[in-house]
Structures are given as C-alpha cells and as structure tokens.
Amino acid sequence: MTGTAPTSPAPHNAPRRPLVAILSGAGISTDSGIPDYRGPNGLWRQDPEAEKLVTYEYYMNDPEIRRRSWRMRQDGPALRARPNAAHEAIARLERSGVPVRVITQNVDGLHQLAGVPDRKVLELHGTARTVLCTGCGARSPMSEALERVAAGDPDPACTGCGGILKSATVMFGERLDPEVLGTAVSVAKAADVFIAVGTSLQVQPAASLAGLAAEHGARLIIVNAEPTPYDELAAETIRTPIGTALPELLATLAP
Incomplete structure (x- = not known):
C-alpha cells in the first residue's frame, strides 16, 4: 500500500513567525482608479464641498446632500475598481504563510477582492459595498440600492422601515466600531513589522x-x-510609487 508519510508535529520550541501588520490608506488604491483625499490631486483639495457628502450631520439633515451622495456612489469608480499590484502583493504574502493582518482606512474592499481572507482584514471605516439603514439597522448590498437609483429613485429609503439609507461606512461625525478598533490596537501592539502604506497618517485614531x-x-x-x-x-x-515599492518590499519578507 502506498501513501503519504505522516507529518511530524511541529516542535514546541519552533520559532514564532514574525507578524506583519499593514495599515493601508487611500494611496494604495489610486492605481485602481480611486482618487485619494488629501494628496496633491486629492478629492478634498479639488472639491472641498465634497466632504459634506460623507459628513453624517449634513447627510442626515439635507436631502440634496443625500441625492448628491447617491449620484457620487453611482458614478464613482470605487465599486468598479479592481485590485492593483500593491493589493495583489499583500495577498501573495499572506498566501506564502507569513502571518499578515491588514488594517485599512479604505472602504473599497479591494484587499478581499485580491484574495486576502476577510477575517484578516480590519476595515476601520467600514465598507462601501454594503448599505445600512439608519433606522432599523438592516444591511443590504450596495448594488441593490444603486439599481433603485438608476431606476429613478434619487434618495432610496429602507424597504423595511422607510428609514434613511447610507453606505456602511464611518462618516465624519460617526464613531469607529470599538470592537474593530480594539482589534486593530491589539494587532499594532503585537506586530513585528508594521507597514503604513498610502496614508498621510493624519486621521486619528x-x-x-x-x-x-x-x-x-x-x-x-x-x-x-x-x-x-x-x-x-x-x-x-x-517615497517611490506604491505599485512598485510595496511588491518589492513585501518580496523581502516572504519565505
């Protein structure tokens, strides 16, 4: 009878593999066609009024702001974007067996689309791929809400309770999810290598x-x-472009 020899258990004193934590900001997604916010050509610099579209107080109290927000989601590149070389390099490092945790300020979901398991991605600012009802808390795919916008509803309401819908992102004026933030803090404390990529490191916490x-x-x-x-x-x-620099850097950390 042929077969595979049993694998010997790892010795108890086997060295721990270094934990690589990656904090990603808007700059990692610009090569995917998603503009950043605070860079030289960033959204806030080009159109300071655009910040109102993602500010909770304005959004909840002004129907015109909501209508503009829905048009921005419908016309924007975020949901059509695909992972770029930097996202793929992170996924490749994770597949190599290196312990990797991604902490992202982005809401585009591109780390997961590149292949990083969802359980290893902490989305500090939520996700733009899901819609949240501010009334009853129901969640649904963003694509369904955008279909309603395309069909002529400029400010779709919750089909369950009639409440105001918003993307499941953390707007200005909202608190971060304390559980997600707490896990991110634990990861930062435990990391052996911490890479901050494409972020101005100006937004707290x-x-x-x-x-x-x-x-x-x-x-x-x-x-x-x-x-x-x-x-x-x-x-x-x-300072070199992320699409080149990050794959080169992560290649040095792979087994």
Missing part, C-alpha cells in the same frame, strides 16, 4: 496605530509619496 506599533518594538516602515507626522519613528521611509 488610525494614524496613532503606527506610533503604537513602534512603541511596542515593531519595525515601522512608511510607504507614502509625501512626508507624514510619524516619519521620525520609522526605520525606513519609501
């Missing part, structure tokens, strides 16, 4: 995760086109 990781002994690497407030804590700062 997400930005503080970089400093927290460095304080707990992680090797902090910042990959961003412009300087950040945490550059002095970094072991390495990389």
